[in-house]
Amino acid sequence: MYKILEKELLAPNIYKMVVHVPRVAKSAKPGQFIIVRVDEKSERIPLTICDYNKEKETVTIVFQTLGASTIKMSKLEEGESFKDFAGPLGNPSDFIYEDIEELKNKKIMFIAGGVGIAPIYPQVKWLNSKGIKVDVILGSKNKELLIMEEEIRREVGSLYIATDDGSSGFKGLVTDLLKDLIEKEEKKYDLVIAIGPMIMMKFVAKLTKEYNISTVVSLNTLMVDGTGMCGACRVTVGGETKFACVDGPEFDGHLVNFDEALRRQGMYKGEEAKRLLIQKEREEGHVCRIGLGGDEKND
Template structure:
């Protein structure tokens, strides 16, 4: 059993949990995921690892309630346990495979949207630990649904934007990226994780700017299916 030791409601229908999973925490790397089941009758839910602590033996997950099974997950409390948790699965971010000195020379901008902030945070934290400085644009429709702002600001040069202008730069992540570019910022790579429509328009912009871009295909290619 995998005990929940922390639960936090980050925003409407978005939850964070720290779970005891020593073996997963020991081997996890940024970009990998795990699969959980609430109980023996539950569906297999793949979730990208948000954070891990090998010393404490814990992993952190962030999820949005969008259906029956994630609703059941949200009803679990501190002290409850998941029946199953398998991981770490999948290929880590290719950034973890590059020599550190080479990484330090690269100018990288991460773009996070919605719950895509969670997998971005894991990579940012690892890069910070390695001494690599990166920029990050975090976008949301409105201020109330921005998550992990404090944590993100501690591991990156954070630029927040909201569609309605209620916080940070007024506009979407493309507006923010173009603003940074116009101010003289130049990047070797952009990494975008978030809604498909967000990643689509980021790619259209970075193609014009001539910047290598990596996106996450999780929304249409569910982890753990083959």
């Protein structure tokens, strides 16, 4: 059992948890993910690592309550425990293997949207620990949904905010802000790392291709099982079939078939809606069993 030491509501429906998990904390690297299970009857939930502390033996996760499983997870409180907390999984960010002096000569921009803000934190924190200051754009629908702004500000060179409604920082999309920085402020970047909604990453990659800027994206939002066995995270990268969980989660953004990835991402929305309905009915003390399979009956 893996004890929750801290729990915080960062924004509406977005939670942060600090969990005592010594083995994962000891081995974790930027860009990797973990898989949790609330209890023995719960499904596996893959989540990118937001932070880790080897001395305190903790791993920090951030998640949004979008489906039945994450809603169930949000009801755990400090002092309670996860049944399973497996990891670290996936491949670390490529830059941790690069020569530090060469890395210092690169101008790097991170672009994060929504809860994608959380997984960029360990990356910019690692780079800062090596004396490398990067630029960061954080994007959200509005100021209320913007998370971890101050934590990230402490680790970076320049921080830019973009909100759809203009309630904080630049009014508009992250791609509009990046274009302004490049064209109006004459910023030059050697690498862009984008993490967030699939549609955001698609258009970031499209824009950076125009400027010939190398781009890395994280396809963690595709993952379901997290081991490659379910096949849900299949994606075409450079004409080859890859699995986000075992081959990634980070890939060359200019080679990803985003249209295919977006279609795959939408395949499970109907099933998740059904699970949410079942959960709500159970909480109200009633379950309609018409048309339900055996798994739902015995959950």
